[in-house]
Amino acid sequence: MADVEANMKIDDRRKILFTPQRIQKRIREMVTRIEADQQGKELVLVAVLKGSVLFLADLVRAFSRQLAFDFIGVSSYGSSLASLGVVTLEKEISSDIRGKSVLLVDDILDTGRTLGWIKEHLRRFSPQEVKICVLLEKQRPRVIEVQADYIGFRIPDVFVYGYEDKFRHLPYIASLREGEKPPALTGRRKGWRVWGRSTR
């Protein structure tokens, strides 16, 4: 853990929002609530590739009950500042969710396009219910109205990185100070694609 802390101090362009300890504590709290709500139901976690994979792994390990999990993959295409809202399916779920309680897991709820599309898509498999669990919810107007049922942290409308989507190897979540590029990309790339699901 000492290395992590040293790494967190390396670059003052980054602003640490959530330390590894805080993330793990929050995940345990979320799971306690989910377990209480889901008692007696057959639970399947459906994680959105690839940004939510680490979050899913930590969530699953915090559970004290049996559950199943699966993955769904989508792409959305757009410019660096705004998605055009075209979501296409890249990987279908492979389990039978009919009659089951589905918990859709993603890293960030931003415009709502991705989770809105997936939630609608999953209805065709007749699950008993579809609830949404996100680690981060951006405080901004949604383009598609989507309500998350379980939220790790609410954050302002800033670009974040680490642990989730981008820079998954970092155990913490950081945001950039105004006008800064993520340290690992500085000098290596001019552009910085944020909303391209195809880059996930």
Ligand code: XMP
């Ligand atoms: P929508 O807009 O469909 O987008 O709710 C959700 C997905 O967009 C990605 N996203 C981000 N990725 N830092 C990232 O690394 C961010 O600040 C950010 N905002 C949105 C992410 O993959 C999320 O699941």
